[in-house]
Amino acid sequence: MLTIDWLRRLCGLPEGGGGLFVSGGSLANLTTLAVARERLPEDDWPRAVLYCSDQTHSSVDRAARTLGIVGGRFRRLVTDAGQRLDPRPLTEAIRADRAVGLLPLAVIANAGTTNTGAVDPLVELANLCAKEDLWFHVDGAYATAAVISSRAAPLLAGLDRADSLVLDPHKWLFQPYDIGCLLVRDAARLESAFAILPEYLRDIAAAAGEINYCDNGLELTRRFRALKLWMSFKVFGLAAFRAAIKRGIQLAETAGEILREAGCWEITSPAQLAVITFRHRATPADPAAAEEFHRHLLDAVVANDHSLVTGTALEGRPVLRLCTVNPRTTDADLRESLDRLGRLAETL
Numbered sequence: 250m251l252t253i254d255w256l257r258r259l260c261g262l263p264e265g266g267g268g269l270f271v272s273g274g275s276l277a278n279l280t281t282l283a284v285a286r287e288r289l290p291e292d293d294w295p296r297a298v299l300y301c302s303d304q305t306h307s308s309v310d311r312a313a314r315t316l317g318i319v320g321g322r323f324r325r326l327v328t329d330a331g332q333r334l335d336p337r338p339l340t341e342a343i344r345a346d347r348a349v350g351l352l353p354l355a356v357i358a359n360a361g362t363t364n365t366g367a368v369d370p371l372v373e374l375a376n377l378c379a380k381e382d383l384w385f386h387v388d389g390a391y392a393t394a395a396v397i398s399s400r401a402a403p404l405l406a407g408l409d410r411a412d413s414l415v416l417d418p419h420k421w422l423f424q425p426y427d428i429g430c431l432l433v434r435d436a437a438r439l440e441s442a443f444a445i446l447p448e449y450l451r452d453i454a455a456a457a458g459e460i461n462y463c464d465n466g467l468e469l470t471r472r473f474r475a476l477k478l479w480m481s482f483k484v485f486g487l488a489a490f491r492a493a494i495k496r497g498i499q500l501a502e503t504a505g506e507i508l509r510e511a512g513c514w515e516i517t518s519p520a521q522l523a524v525i526t527f528r529h530r531a532t533p534a535d536p537a538a539a540e541e542f543h544r545h546l547l548d549a550v551v552a553n554d555h556s557l558v559t560g561t562a563l564e565g566r567p568v569l570r571l572c573t574v575n576p577r578t579t580d581a582d583l584r585e586s587l588d589r590l591g592r593l594a595e596t597l
């Protein structure tokens with residue numbers, strides 16, 4: 250409870266909020282969306298609609314499927330040029346769905362997309378949700394932790410308006426797997442969504458005012474996930490986490506400078522929250538040829554055995570992606586890795 254409460258306060262959720270440690274972001278998204286669904290009477294669940302962007306993590310699709318929110322009722326909207334969810338088409342989609350008798354349930358915003366680190370306009374989306382009476386969920390599995398850094402906090406403004414949010418300590422709080430965390434604005438909603446007390450558990454029922462975390466989510470038997478996070482906050486102190494996150498943000502910016510200086514790279518999304526994407530100028534324009542070029546390049550990177558870069562796609566075209574969250578990476582490591590990458594690209 251103490252560790253959850255630290256995270257609640259760091260994210261700016263009010264007293265009365267609460268949360269749960271789970272295995273990771275996937276379970277956290279599923280759990281929070283199950284809580285959101287409780288806003289509707291069970292008979293209305295087949296008409297519930299979820300809204301998110303085309304950059305939303307696949308765990309949210311999976312959560313929606315698991316909850317039976319499928320087909321046209323899981324709406325992925327096309328993002329703007331900065332890979333952010335645009336509130337205008339979202340408002341239109343909500344109105345159109347209401348007009349045909351569907352029941353808009355929740356907006357899922359990104360606080361740091363996996364692909365590019367883009368943050369959806371959280372304040373505008375929170376305002377829209379308040380106006381339209383929708384649940385406001387924020388998936389910030391990797392980047393929400395950056396709220397503790399003064400460098401990133403302004404970018405994440407509006408996080409404190411979330412009805413629920415996801416933050417994975419096993420991502421940017423440097424914890425060993427598995428520890429994901431979900432937070433909700435109103436802790437009582439967890440228990441009302443999940444508590445079931447069969448006769449064989451009555452002996453261990455929570456006393457009045459006590460939290461029994463097995464009543465707050467999907468897992469009955471649970472491991473003591475809070476311990477490692479509690480211990481590392483105690484041992485290293487919050488200042489060490491702040492410095493490590495700031496370093497990750499700076500590293501992505503430094504990568505941007507190195508890529509620009511080299512002249513052979515096109516930056517496809519700028520450094521944001523420790524993620525930058527780019528492609529080599531020699532990448533073929535034809536999509537299939539570009540895929541092949543990238544596959545060969547990524548294979549060459551692995552064979553080179555020095556550093557790793559991952560691949561993804563933006564607007565249907567492959568890009569390279571650096572996620573610089575390791576604070577031990579030096580500027581020299583970064584320069585050497587990008588120099589090698591450029592040389593490998595030129596051999597293809």
Ligand SMILES: Cc1ncc(COP(=O)(O)O)c(C=O)c1O
Binds near residue numbers: 390
């Ligand atoms: C934004 C986002 N949401 C959810 C997840 C899923 O988290 P996990 O792998 O811990 O289940 C990820 C994982 O990369 C993520 O980046």
